[in-house]
Amino acid sequence: MKALIFIANRAAQGIIVMLGVSAIVFFALFLTGDPAALMMSPDASRAEIEAFRQAMGFNDPIWVQYGRFLGGVLSGEFGNSLRFQRPALDLLLERLPATALLACTALLWSSLLGFFLGTIAAVRKDSAIDFAIRVISLLGQAIPVFWLALILIIVFALNLRWLPSSGIGTAKQLILPSIALGAYYLSAITRLVRASLIEVLGENYIRTARAKGVQGWSLVVHHALRNALIPVITVQGIYFASLLGGALVTEIIFAWPGIGRLAVESIQNRDFPVVQAVVLFAAFVFVVVNFLVDLAYLWLNPRIRL
């Protein structure tokens, strides 16, 4: 019963968040200016712009437009993209596989390497290797992704000519963007695993295990790591959710045909329906994944079981 109330509570919170996001994306975009003037060709006359605005419904009261928007969102209709003249949600879903592929690859390699480095750093705490790993992970979080992406292109595509500079279609084309995108998460996961593991290694039950004679990697892997992973998995869920909303900078630089690039190009072209669909989608994924993480937490950690 308690668990049910908890779930209902979280679901209600999610709905409130989504309503808030919908209001923000709708009004924020509308208050920045007049879409009709931009969508028409530059030498269109005033009368032509006015006729276009009327036809698109931009002249209705803003509350009427919001009501229409909300009704549409609930039935999965975000309206037609002004630029593509196609349903906004279709455009988004067409680009989801590319974004998901990049997100999964980036998160996979950064997680595996992050676990490995974080564990070594925790076990060899305060050693030279720990110091080196900490410096590297600090750098990884400090370096802006656009800079790293351009450096990767210049070094590996332009100078060494090992890898293609952009595009999609072959495994080789996936390497540079997933490195650029994963670098930040590698650092974050390394630091988190390290901190979490160091904390767990100081717990009483680890001392008990040591007292019983469990030693070395067996102690780390079987006793400590399992518990240390709980916060890491929570954070990874959130990373994954944010990645599915599209990697704006990485997708633009590597000409990756995903949701992030769609978002940036739609913003540049003031393509309202698409921007709204992308933001709401990102928020929706975030809310859902957070909800699932909460559930997973219940299941993973018996100590907080309700």
Added chain:
Amino acid sequence: MRQLKAFALAAAVLLSTSTAWVQDSLAQSSQITIARPVSTTAMDPGFLREAATIVDNIFDTLVMRDKSMQLVPGLAESWKPIDDTTWEFKLRQGVKFHNGEDFNADAVKFTIDRIIDPAAKSPTLSYIRTVAGVDVIDPYTVRIRTTEPDPLLPTRMSRYPAYIVPPGYVKQVGNDGFATKPVGTGAYQFVEFIPDQHVKLKANPGYWRGKPAIEQVTWRAIPDGTARITALVTGEVDLIEGVPVDLAPMIAGSSDADLVQVKNGGLTIYLGLVMKDKPLDNVKVRQALNMAIDRKGIVDNILKGMATPKGTQVGPADFGYLDIPPPAYDPKKAKALLAEAGFPDGFRIKMQSTLRYMKDGEVAQAIAQQLGDIGVKVDQEVLDWSVYVQQVPRKGPIFMLGWGSTQTLDADAAVYAILRTGEPYSTASIPALDKLLDESRKIVDPEARKKVLHAIQELSAEQVPLITLYQEDSLYGKAKSLNFEGRPDARIPVFEMSKR
């Protein structure tokens, strides 16, 4: 359900792209890849919301432009005015669309009717705004009626939205289907379109101008400048559009690629002046600002010579161009003019600019500094393009904007919309100029019209309703093995290219 289908389709395409390309058995030498900064959204020439670069290769117009930018016969073999508001076009016979449909007078009528139908809401309707209707005289003769005398009608028939479309096919697949699978009479026929990835075209073997030398062309979108140039230099692509000035040396320094610099191929950058605001209502103030700017210095030092200082908005290749030299840089005289106008100590004014044109941020800074030298303190405001473009007609009082006539190569496009009182992009208001501008749109006789267009430019140079700065070059990068020259009208006709 529709969404699910879209998702599944995209996933399948993603998996299959790599294999599909490998299966292509075409000779490597006759294939090229062209990278542009922007993605293509749709390819229906009647309803484009972007440059016609790709559709230009799929479709033909009644009238075309040759390499020297002269109007030459396209799908029409000849044309002539019948009276002030009627033009007759004699059509080429024996031309077929890629799907086998015949090109004839019905196709021309269908094409134009489809766009001028108000219910269709074509975004580029304004490009053929004077067209009232099309009459089919016989299968290979049409007469196009205009609402008023329109000297530019043949020019209007040389660009989108007037690319001729096949009536049968469009009716069969509908406008939406046509936009993703276009069929034309052009040098290249459509093969494949994957949004944000590529458009593939192959040569039309029965093309009426002869078989193209390049067999297959792939258009890719690479938004980032460094990535685009890297793709060129490493041989991933053969031609790129949109080379940032800062990165041009990357191409010039490469042994496999060349920089193609088309003089006067780009936009003309100017400072708009909101003339209803004080002190810009004073002609002496405007003249002072005009001569306080060192155009040559800006072009040489900031733009590295990739632009040409100008004294008129009209381009040298445009019909009606008058060679007015840019005003001499003379801060002393400018200061004296300001004093005469009642501003011996100058004044404070806001200048808006954006980040869209060649090094415009640095240019705006240089201009602010140069105006400062004559006592005009400039408060700079730099706005994102998507916001800026909507403010431009109203705010200012000084704003930087790029304007082009390379699509029509006629002075009308260069001046009317930004000088005529009341036009959305115009902040000028000079009654004598309005009179000339209106007159220019009513004269059909080319010589008489040229005179009026010259008068417009002379009056503008004297009254300074806006400050013309310079015309950008258009920059391309090409593989050394590709024959490509670049055109002032910014088109990229693959038909004119070949590979060594």
